[in-house]
Amino acid sequence: MDARAFCSASRVVVVAGKGGVGKTTVTAALAVMAARAGLSVLVVEVEGKSGLASAFGKPDLGYHEIELHPGITARFLTPDEALVEYLEDHGLSRISRRLARTGALEVVATAVPGMKDILLLGKVKQLEQGGTADLVIIDAPAAGHAVSFLLSPQGLLDAVHAGPIRKQAAEVVEMLHDPARCRVLLVTVPEETPVNELVETAYAIEDRAGVSLGPVLVNGCYPETDLPTSPAEIRDLAAAADVFVSDREADDLAAAAAFRSRRGAIQAAQIDRLADRLPLPQIRLPFVFAAGLGTADVELLADALEAGVEALTPVPG
Amino acid sequence: MTAGAPVEALEQIVRSGHVVICAGSGGVGKTTTAAVLAVEGARRGRNAVVVTIDPAKRLANALGLDTLSDTPHEIDRALWGASSASHSPAGGGPGRLSALMLDTESTFDHLVARYAETPEQAQRILENRFYRNVAGALSGTQEYMAMEKLHELHEEGAYDLIVVDTPPTRHALDFLDAPNRITRLLDNRIFRLLMMPTRAYMKAVSAGVQRFLRIVARVVGSEVIDDVVAFLRAFEGMEDGFRERAAVVLALLSDPHTRFVLVTSPRRDAIDEAHYFAERLTETDRGVAAVVVNRVHPSFGVEQPEGLRARAETLDALSASGPAGRRRAAARLAAAYRNLADLRSIARAEREHLEGVRERIGGAPVAFVPYLDRDVHDFDALAEVGRVLFSG
Numbered sequence: 001m002d003a004r005a006f007c008s009a010s011r012v013v014v015v016a017g018k019g020g021v022g023k024t025t026v027t028a029a030l031a032v033m034a035a036r037a038g039l040s041v042l043v044v045e046v047e048g049k050s051g052l053a054s055a056f057g058k059p060d061l062g063y064h065e066i067e068l069h070p071g072i073t074a075r076f077l078t079p080d081e082a083l084v085e086y087l088e089d090h091g092l093s094r095i096s097r098r099l100a101r102t103g104a105l106e107v108v109a110t111a112v113p114g115m116k117d118i119l120l121l122g123k124v125k126q127l128e129q130g131g132t133a134d135l136v137i138i139d140a141p142a143a144g145h146a147v148s149f150l151l152s153p154q155g156l157l158d159a160v161h162a163g164p165i166r167k168q169a170a171e172v173v174e175m176l177h178d179p180a181r182c183r184v185l186l187v188t189v190p191e192e193t194p195v196n197e198l199v200e201t202a203y204a205i206e207d208r209a210g211v212s213l214g215p216v217l218v219n220g221c222y223p224e225t226d227l228p229t230s231p232a233e234i235r236d237l238a239a240a241a242d243v244f245v246s247d248r249e250a251d252d253l254a255a256a257a258a259f260r261s262r263r264g265a266i267q268a269a270q271i272d273r274l275a276d277r278l279p280l281p282q283i284r285l286p287f288v289f290a291a292g293l294g295t296a297d298v299e300l301l302a303d304a305l306e307a308g309v310e311a312l313t314p315v316p317g
Numbered sequence: 318m319t320a321g322a323p324v325e326a327l328e329q330i331v332r333s334g335h336v337v338i339c340a341g342s343g344g345v346g347k348t349t350t351a352a353v354l355a356v357e358g359a360r361r362g363r364n365a366v367v368v369t370i371d372p373a374k375r376l377a378n379a380l381g382l383d384t385l386s387d388t389p390h391e392i393d394r395a396l397w398g399a400s401s402a403s404h405s406p407a408g409g410g411p412g413r414l415s416a417l418m419l420d421t422e423s424t425f426d427h428l429v430a431r432y433a434e435t436p437e438q439a440q441r442i443l444e445n446r447f448y449r450n451v452a453g454a455l456s457g458t459q460e461y462m463a464m465e466k467l468h469e470l471h472e473e474g475a476y477d478l479i480v481v482d483t484p485p486t487r488h489a490l491d492f493l494d495a496p497n498r499i500t501r502l503l504d505n506r507i508f509r510l511l512m513m514p515t516r517a518y519m520k521a522v523s524a525g526v527q528r529f530l531r532i533v534a535r536v537v538g539s540e541v542i543d544d545v546v547a548f549l550r551a552f553e554g555m556e557d558g559f560r561e562r563a564a565v566v567l568a569l570l571s572d573p574h575t576r577f578v579l580v581t582s583p584r585r586d587a588i589d590e591a592h593y594f595a596e597r598l599t600e601t602d603r604g605v606a607a608v609v610v611n612r613v614h615p616s617f618g619v620e621q622p623e624g625l626r627a628r629a630e631t632l633d634a635l636s637a638s639g640p641a642g643r644r645r646a647a648a649r650l651a652a653a654y655r656n657l658a659d660l661r662s663i664a665r666a667e668r669e670h671l672e673g674v675r676e677r678i679g680g681a682p683v684a685f686v687p688y689l690d691r692d693v694h695d696f697d698a699l700a701e702v703g704r705v706l707f708s709g
Contacts, residue, residue: 020344020582051586092532107545112450112537160538192692193373194344227653234653240646241635252618256657259615262690289659 001312004037007135010183011128012175013214014138016146016205017187018197022219026187026285027139028055029301033309034135035071036302042133043068045076046120046149047141055298065132069295073133079109079116082123090164112160114152121153121172128175128182140184147201150176150184150209179212186213188274189220190267199277215281215312217305218271222264222287227257283308323684326607327706331358331365334576334606336471336569337480341580342590346611346686348372349693350580351482352380352416353702356397358478359414360703365478366415366470370463372482375694382418387427389415389470397696415476417466424462424469425452432558441551447544448551459484461566468566493570493597497563576606579681581674583613583667591674605681609706610671613685616664617657625658 007013007030015030017023031041045052045061053061056068063081065073087096109115127136140146153176156169175181184205188198198216205211228234231250238245245253275282285304288297330337331354339351348369355367366389372382381392391413398411426443433439442448452458460483467481534542569575577598581591595605632651636644675683686705693702 018344019342020584020587024586051589087536090536092536108533108537108541112541115537160541163536163538165537192694193375196374225652225656227656228649234650237646237650237653241632241643241650243632243635243647243650245650248618249620252620253653253657255615256617256660257653259617259660259688260656263688266690289663 001309002037003033003306003309004039006309006312007034007037007039009214010179010181010212011134012124012136012138012182014140014146014150014182014184014211015187016140016184016201017217018194018201021187021189021194022285023187024052024139025055025298025301026185026217026219026305027137028052028298029285029305030185031072031135031137032069032298032302033305034137035069036306039071039134041072041135041137042127043072043074043137043139044124044127045074045139047139047145052139055294057295077120077123079119082119086119086122086168112156112165114148114155115165117149117152118156118165118169118172121149121176122168125172125175146184147204147209150205150211154209173210177210183212183214185215185217187217187219190218190270190274192270195270195274195277198274202278202280213280215283215308216274216278217283217285218274219285220287221271221284222260222267224264224268225260227260228254229258229261230254281312283312323607323682324707326682327354327357327684330354330576330578330606331363331478332361334358334478334574336467336572336575337478337578337606338467338483338570338575339480339578339580340483340594342587345580345582345587346609346693347580348376348482349699349702350578350609350611351480352376353699353706354578355414355416355478355480356696356699357703357707358480359397359412362412363478364413364476365480366417366476368417368419368463368466368470368479368481370419370459370482370484372418373694375692377418379695379699380416380418382416384418386417387420387423389417389476391415397699419459419463419466421459421462422452424466425458428465428559428562429555432555432562434554438551438555442548442555445544445548445551447541447548451548461563464566464570465562468569471569493601497567571601571603575603577603579605579608581608581610583610583671585670588670588674595674607681608674608683609686610683611686613687614660614664614667615687617660620657620661622658622662622665625654625661629654629658 013030015023015027017026027043031043034041042065043052052074053059053066053068056072058066058068061074061076063075063078065075068074084096087093124136124138127133141149153169153172157166157173160166160169186198186202186205188194202213202216206213228237231247231254234245234250234253235247238250271282271284283305285301285308288300337351337354339347339354341347348371351367351369352372355365358365367380368389369377369380369382372380377383381390392415394411394414397414429442429448430436430439433442463481463484467479470476470479530542579591579594581587591608598605629651632647632654636647636651638644671683684706686702689698689701691698693699
């Protein structure tokens with residue numbers, strides 16, 4: 001499947017996953033891949049600061065769009081500002097500021113569970129339909145919250161029986177349920193707990209929230225290698241290659257290789273387990289040997305993502 | 318940093334600490350660290366309890382936490398007491414270990430029952446739809462209830478070591494603000510206007526406020542406003558109790574005997590959160606007692622990655638020509654050098670990021686837990702982490 005087709009399959013893509021799995025990094029790589037394919041991309045943050053801007057070497061995001069990279073803009077959304085905008089759009093601008101200023105939003109939002117999520121998703125829907133960008137990527141709240149985030153419009157339809165907010169929720173549900181408009185990409189790492197949580201989240205999103213899932217992105221995979229893991233083997237190789245390797249270096253090389261193979265075996269087992277438990281295609285992204293990501297690393301991950309997408313066979317239906 | 322410093326600090330925390338709060342961003346191993354501290358405390362003779370929030374299933378099962386609960390349950394000593402003969406801490410026979418998985422809603426219900434003037438008042442509140450939303454979904458409620466539960470356990474005095482995990486919010490510090498958030502909700506001006514008795518309410522509330530409420534009702538439906546008003550009426554007379562309670566809980570968080578253990582991974586995003594956390598704690602005169610860094614890559618020697626990569630390139634050149642056996646050996650050796658270089662770079666980058674943390678935490682010791690070969694979800698694995706943390 002080519003990258004452009006993949007990125008155009010739905011205008012809204014929600015990237016979700018447990019904390020610490022590299023959701024923001026994957027969001028950045030996806031944005032870069034789409035921009036390379038010639039699409040304009042808007043990345044939306046819904047949960048405060050996340051390091052997205054710093055992955056591109058830019059200062060923190062604001063409520064207004066800023067350019068992060070050629071073809072990629074980003075902003076964040078807050079329920080308060082989304083509410084003010086919503087009310088203004090509905091001819092209620094006079095009370096909007098007051099509602100925000102007096103903190104009544106907190107009371108109202110508490111009275112209507114999921115109200116804040118509806119406001120955010122309503123704004124996302126507006127961005128989707130306004131055609132601001134070819135692709136709108138949502139960096140979703142952490143896994144457990146992502147499910148309630150996506151379930152909230154349905155919940156609101158059950159709780160509120162009339163009024164414009166109900167209409168808003170109905171329109172958001174319509175967008176979420178349409179695979180041609182919105183998909184969720186789940187991110188995980190090949191470790192036991194994240195895999196378990198991903199499987200649970202996947203079923204909850206598909207069965208309960210009715211949102212379609214794209215391939216699972218397995219982040220932080222060690223590329224498969226067959227390395228010499230004992231000092232003796234290293235010394236034999238050194239002799240065969242006719243080079244000098246000190247004993248201490250042979251020990252370090254062997255220990256590092258053994259560590260790598262052990263981690264690799266654990267990962268392979270978890271990747272298999274994930275495939276067994278969740279019948280979705282997987283795209284593996286390599287472990288980046290840096291403790292924090294910069295633009296160059298994001299580009300590397302975008303390469304890997306592109307390769308993974310190209311290897312996908314389009315699944316009918 | 319000397320190897321002994323973090324071990325001593327952690328020893329001191331589990332031997333003489335009373336309230337220990339583990340904080341950090343999501344996915345860094347907070348729950349595991351909290352469990353390890355409680356187990357180690359119990360192994361040193363303390364009567365320890367760990368309050369967990371949303372633990373991974375297998376860890377929860379190991380702790381015997383199959384369901385949410387409101388009261389701690391004790392874990393059989395056979396499970397945690399003797400698991401590792403290789404590190405048997407000196408001093409004190411084995412103590413006791415209990416665990417609890419926070420049930421936000423029932424903790425809130427108990428709080429309501431405690432402050433209600435009559436059982437009927439409590440009943441009216443508990444049945445109110447708005448209250449159910451507050452108890453279940455108000456942002457910050459989970460954080461607040463974790464602190465509330467902590468306070469309750471502290472007040473009951475049954476445990477001498479209480480270790481609390483904090484909710485997995487992106488902003489690790491939200492729980493410090495949680496008591497304030499509840500109070501802010503109670504202090505809301507419009508909220509308070511609504512709390513006046515019916516007749517006075519109609520007179521006192523200006524036409525502006527009434528119009529405002531009508532518009533709100535139009536947007537979200539009038540049932541919602543009715544629920545809020547009914548809740549407020551039911552709540553009448555209880556706000557002061559709630560506000561005082563929030564102040565007491567906040568005071569416990571500021572108590573000099575409350576220790577904060579900062580948990581992080583060595584990745585940049587987690588470290589950024591840890592920075593922010595350390596700063597906020599210092600601003601509010603709370604110190605960090607120790608930092609636990611989980612999932613640290615091992616170091617493998619002292620050579621710089623650049624030199625190792627150059628070596629790999631030389632070997633690549635060798636593998637391009639000559640006899641087949643020699644070519645194969647050079648290529649395989651080059652891969653081994655490249656792997657060592659990769660692991661050395663990440664170890665170096667991790668250590669650089671951690672230096673930044675150390676500067677901001679005012680001398681608190683930093684303990685490292687390397688990548689383990691397995692997921693930590695049983696007592697053997699908890700003991701393994703314990704050995705790393707408590708023997709350097």
